[in-house]
Each structure stands twice: as structure tokens, then as C-alpha cells.
Amino acid sequence: xxxxxxxxxxxxxxxxxxxxxxxxxxxxxxxxxxxxxxxxxxxxxxxxxxxxxxxxxxxxxxxxxxxxxxxxxxxxxxxxxxxxxxxxxxxxxxxxxxxxxxxxxxxxxxxxxxxxxxxxxxxxxxxxxxxxxxxxxxxxxxxxxxxxxxxxxxxxxxxxxxxxxxxxxxxxxxxxxxxxxxxxxxxxxxxxxxxxxxxxxxxxxxxxxxxxxxxxxxxxxxxxxxxxxxxxxxxxxxxxxxxxxxxxxxxxxxxxxxxxxxxxxxxxxxxxxxxxxxxxxxxxxxxxxxxxxxxxxxxxxxxxxxxxxxxxxxxxxxxxxxxxxxxxxxxxxxxxxxxxxxxxxxxxxxxxxxxxxxxxxxxxxxxxxxxxxxxxxxxxxxxxxxxxxxxxxxxxxxxxxxxxxxxxxxxxxxxxxxxxxxxxxxxxxxxxxxxxxxxxxxxxxxxxxxxxxxxxxxxxxxxxxxxxxxxxxxxxxxxxxxxxxxxxxxxxxxxxxxxxxxxxxxxxxxxxxxxxxxxxxxxxxxxxxxxxxxxxxxxxxxxxxxxxxxxxxxxxxxxxxxxxxxxxxxxxxxxxx
Numbered sequence: 001x002x003x004x005x006x007x008x009x010x011x012x013x014x015x016x017x018x019x020x021x022x023x024x025x026x027x028x029x030x031x032x033x034x035x036x037x038x039x040x041x042x043x044x045x046x047x048x049x050x051x052x053x054x055x056x057x058x059x060x061x062x063x064x065x066x067x068x069x070x071x072x073x074x075x076x077x078x079x080x081x082x083x084x085x086x087x088x089x090x091x092x093x094x095x096x097x098x099x100x101x102x103x104x105x106x107x108x109x110x111x112x113x114x115x116x117x118x119x120x121x122x123x124x125x126x127x128x129x130x131x132x133x134x135x136x137x138x139x140x141x142x143x144x145x146x147x148x149x150x151x152x153x154x155x156x157x158x159x160x161x162x163x164x165x166x167x168x169x170x171x172x173x174x175x176x177x178x179x180x181x182x183x184x185x186x187x188x189x190x191x192x193x194x195x196x197x198x199x200x201x202x203x204x205x206x207x208x209x210x211x212x213x214x215x216x217x218x219x220x221x222x223x224x225x226x227x228x229x230x231x232x233x234x235x236x237x238x239x240x241x242x243x244x245x246x247x248x249x250x251x252x253x254x255x256x257x258x259x260x261x262x263x264x265x266x267x268x269x270x271x272x273x274x275x276x277x278x279x280x281x282x283x284x285x286x287x288x289x290x291x292x293x294x295x296x297x298x299x300x301x302x303x304x305x306x307x308x309x310x311x312x313x314x315x316x317x318x319x320x321x322x323x324x325x326x327x328x329x330x331x332x333x334x335x336x337x338x339x340x341x342x343x344x345x346x347x348x349x350x351x352x353x354x355x356x357x358x359x360x361x362x363x364x365x366x367x368x369x370x371x372x373x374x375x376x377x378x379x380x381x382x383x384x385x386x387x388x389x390x391x392x393x394x395x396x397x398x399x400x401x402x403x404x405x406x407x408x409x410x411x412x413x414x415x416x417x418x419x420x421x422x423x424x425x426x427x428x429x430x431x432x433x434x435x436x437x438x439x440x441x442x443x444x445x446x447x448x449x450x451x452x453x454x455x456x457x458x459x460x461x462x463x464x465x466x467x468x469x470x471x472x473x474x475x476x477x478x479x480x481x482x483x484x485x486x487x488x489x490x491x492x493x494x495x496x497x498x499x500x501x502x503x504x505x506x507x508x509x510x511x512x513x514x515x516x517x518x519x520x521x522x523x524x525x526x527x528x529x530x531x532x533x534x535x536x537x538x539x540x541x542x543x544x545x546x547x548x549x550x551x552x553x554x555x556x557x558x559x560x561x562x563x564x565x566x567x568x569x570x571x572x573x574x575x576x577x
Contacts, residue, residue, distance in 0.1 A: 402463050
């Protein structure tokens with residue numbers, strides 16, 4: 001009898017040994033908590049930026065030992081992930097599983113294959129981290145300064161490691177590093193000095209922090225001086241190349257499309273936009289040119305109409321004020337049209353772009369992390385101070401009175417600012433912390449069209465023409481980025497695309513060329529995310545018919561945090577089934 005039971009039990013025993021133990025959502029939630037804490041130990045600077053201040057006194061030194069530690073962190077947590085079967089997890093946790101996996105594999109790829117720590121000197125810059133500690137009032141000034149003082153002590157070692165890491169850097173990233181590092185010195189020489197004078201620390205504490213700040217300044221100046229000595233005659237190209245680009249696109253965008261598929265979609269969209277713009281140019285021609293003969297070339301005709309409309313713009317000294325004036329108007333429109341709930345308790349502060357951020361984009365949003373939900377969201381506006389008259393005029397024509405409205409929708413209301421507020425309220429910390437850039441940028445681009453669809457600007461043909469031009473920029477960002485990094489597009493070809501096919505002012509086009517030499521893949525996030533969000537909305541509208549509610553769609557979509565669009569789509573469709 002016992003022998004028979006043994007024979008019956010043996011297959012079951014063998015089966016159980018060959019299968020994973022099915023772990024629950026509760027266990028996965030516990031893993032996520034431990035993973036996040038482990039992540040903050042590994043990346044204390046990122047933790048501070050996210051509003052998690054337990055490790056504010058620490059600064060990771062980017063040396064070989066630090067990279068080994070980072071790889072060990074990735075390997076350890078990937079092994080823990082393997083203990084879970086994503087198919088057995090809830091929809092929300094399944095998405096978190098894939099986002100964590102993507103983050104960890106991306107860490108391995110960046111260190112082992114991309115190796116930007118060797119060729120991008122601009123990746124080493126502590127100024128912004130220290131500036132955030134001084135600006136954001138998340139705890140008493142004295143406590144912030146004490147932590148800042150401890151973190152300061154690691155700055156010399158940080159830049160010594162940076163110098164050892166760099167091997168044959170690109171000239172473009174070296175120039176950027178010199179500019180941003182020099183600009184960031186004011187954080188230690190001016191901002192920190194003012195904070196120390198304002199604080200109630202003892203004189204001994206103030207003197208110690210000031211002395212360490214002086215050492216930090218000296219370390220940064222030494223780094224900058226060394227960068228200036230680098231011979232770039234045989235420098236590495238800033239172009240990423242097809243192989244690295246494909247992997248980076250996969251990790252950063254997470255769209256389900258390859259970069260080649262997105263490239264083709266962008267070419268198709270460019271053709272569509274040119275057709276729409278041609279129709280509006282014909283409509284507006286008599287208003288601006290009377291009976292004058294239209295050019296036979298439709299692109300020349302469109303450009304002439306755009307150039308005429310672009311003459312109306314803010315003055316150089318009033319550019320930031322023009323932005324500040326419009327923000328309340330956008331808030332009111334969103335409320336009046338019932339497009340999205342806007343929390344009045346979440347402040348948006350328009351400010352001059354800090355010097356340590358200068359050199360890449362002219363306007364951006366700096367949002368508080370999910371741990372610091374009461375913190376200010378800053379709308380950073382590039383200053384025109386010091387610009388020549390011709391260069392400033394070109395820039396302001398690009399951001400004329402119509403385009404500036406589209407920019408503010410994108411960056412502020414209901415674009416980045418609104419999305420990031422919702423992201424910080426997401427019940428999933430993973431979706432907030434490991435936010436997907438294509439979703440974030442795609443949402444901002446989507447809102448531009450959505451606002452005009454709902455009557456913003458009273459359907460003025462001028463505003464629609466400028467919107468199409470702005471959307472064309474998003475499309476051409478993708479074409480430019482892929483062409484430059486994988487198809488060896490020259491600067492002349494790039495500027496021709498931006499100026500003659502995307503109708504950009506020369507200053508804007510040159511700025512975009514500079515940006516594409518300093519970044520890769522990120523410029524694709526706008527069009528990719530926009531395409532996925534808009535197509536998903538149209539899919540739901542068709543499926544739900546008269547029951548579709550735009551505000552509910554927006555709030556539900558944003559409620560999942562900054563997850564990749566493909567995962568948000570799966571979650572929302574699963575809820576409706």
C-alpha cells in the first residue's frame with residue numbers, strides 16, 4: 001500500500017520541483033517597497049529629486065567601484081523579479097513588473113554597452129542637485145544645509161572620478177559640460193552663501209560648510225580647466241549609430257514600434273501636415289497678401305504666410321511676462337470646457353531658466369517628486385539676455401503670439417504640469433518614479449491638438465496653421481533624430497529639413513541641431529507618444545460611441561501615472577471588458 005502511494009506521489013513531486021512557486025500580489029507589493037528603498041540607497045541624488053530625503057547627506061561617486069555596485073544592484077533585483085510570474089499578477093502589478101525589468105536591464109545596457117560615462121562629460125554635474133536642496137522648502141533650512149554640507153564633502157572625489165572615466169569624449173558634450181559646469185558655480189558661490197547667512201546654524205557650522213563649498217568650487221573649476229585641454233582632433237562622433245540607437249529606443253520609448261516603423265509614420269504625418277497647411281495658406285493668402293500672385297511651390301507659399309503671421313510677438317524683455325499672463329487663461333479654458341480637473345492647491349511658478357540647465361532646451365518643466373507633492377512646479381523659461389538683436393528677433397518670431405500659446409499648452413496647462421501632478425498622485429509609486437518619457441511628452445503633444453479641437457482660440461486659421469507648424473516640428477524632431485544618429489544626416493541636410501520643410505526660424509533650427517548632437521532618442525518621444533495616445537482615444541470613442549466622456553478619459557488615462565502608453569491602454573481596456 002505504501003509503495004503504491006509513493007508511485008502516485010512521485011510525478012506530483014517532480015512536477016512541483018519543475019515549476020515556480022506562484023507568488024501573490026501582496027508579496028510583489030512587498031518586493032516593490034524593498035526595491036524602491038534599495039534603489040534610493042543606490043541613487044541618493046535621484047532620491048532627493050524625487051522628494052525622498054533619507055539619503056540627502058550622500059553623494060554617489062561615479063567610479064569603477066560605483067559602477068560595479070550599480071550592476072550588482074541590477075542583477076540582484078532582476079533575480080528577485082524572476083521569482084514572480086507576471087501573468088499571475090494584477091494588471092497594475094504586471095505593468096510595474098515590466099517597468100522595473102526595463103529599468104534594470106537599461107542600467108546594465110548603459111554601463112556595459114552604451115558607456116556614455118566615458119564619452120559624455122556633461123553627464124557629470126552636481127549643481128542642480130545642490131540647487132534643489134536650497135530652493136525647495138521641504139524641511140527646515142538648517143537641516144537641509146547640514147545634509148548639504150555632508151554631501152558637499154564628496155564633490156572633489158566625484159569630479160576626480162569623472163576625469164578618470166572620460167575617454168575620447170565628443171566635442172559637443174565637452175563644450176556643453178564646460179558651459180553648464182561653469183554656470184553651476186553660482187549655486188555654491190552665491191546661492192549657498194545667501195542661505196548660510198539666512199540660517200540659524202552656528203558660526204562653526206557655517207564656516208565648515210563654506211570651506212567645503214570652496215573645495216567643491218575648486219574641484220569643478222579644475223574639471224572645467226581639464227576639459228578645455230582635451231584634443232578633439234580625433235574625437236568620437238556624437239552620433240550613436242544604428243545598433244546602440246535601436247537598443248536605446250527600445251529601453252527609453254517602450255512603444256511596441258521599432259525606430260524604423262516610427263520613422264515611416266513620421267514621414268507619412270509630415271506629408272499630411274503639409275497638405276493641411278497648404279489649404280490654410282490658400283485661405284489666409286488674401287488677408288495678408290491681397291491680390292499678389294501665390295508662389296507655385298506650396299512650401300514657399302506656406303512659409304511666406306507663416307513669416308507674415310510670425311511678425312507679431314513679445315518683446316525680448318517681455319517674453320517671460322507674456323508666458324505668465326497666459327497661464328490663468330489656459331486654466332480657465334480647461335475649467336470652462338470641463339476637460340480635466342485641475343487642483344488649485346498645486347502651484348506653478350514661472351521662472352528664468354537656471355544657468356546650470358542652460359544650453360539644451362529653451363523651455364521646460366521642473367516638477368516635485370512623488371514624495372514632495374506640496375513642492376512647487378517650475379516653468380523654466382530661457383532668458384534672451386545677452387542675445388544679439390537679430391538672433392533674439394528670430395527666436396521671438398518662432399515663438400510668436402500664436403506659437404507661444406501652443407508652447408504654454410504643451411509645457412504647462414494642460415500639458416506637462418497637469419500630467420506630472422496626476423503622476424505624483426498615482427497609487428503606483430513605480431509608475432511615478434520610473435516614468436516613461438514617450439507617455440509624458442506624448443501627453444503634452446496630445447493636449448495641443450485636444451485644446452484646439454475643443455475650440456481654444458476660436459478656430460482662428462492663424463492658430464491652426466501655427467499648430468500644424470508646431471506639430472510638424474514634433475514630427476521632424478523624430479525624422480531628424482533618427483536620420484542624424486542612424487543615417488548620417490549632415491548639418492546642412494538637417495537645417496534644410498527644419499527650415500524649409502518644417503518652416504522653423506534659423507535660430508530655432510540651429511538650436512535643434514545643437515540639441516540632436518547632445519541627445520539621442522528623446523526627440524522621438526514626442527511624436528511616438530502622441531501617436532499612441534491619440535489613436536487610443538479614437539479607438540475608445542469608436543467603441544463607446546455616445547457614452548464616451550473626454551474628461552473621464554483624460555483623468556483615467558493620467559491616473560495610471562507615467563507608464564508606457566501600451567500598458568495604460570491594456571489596463572483601461574481590461575477595466576472596460
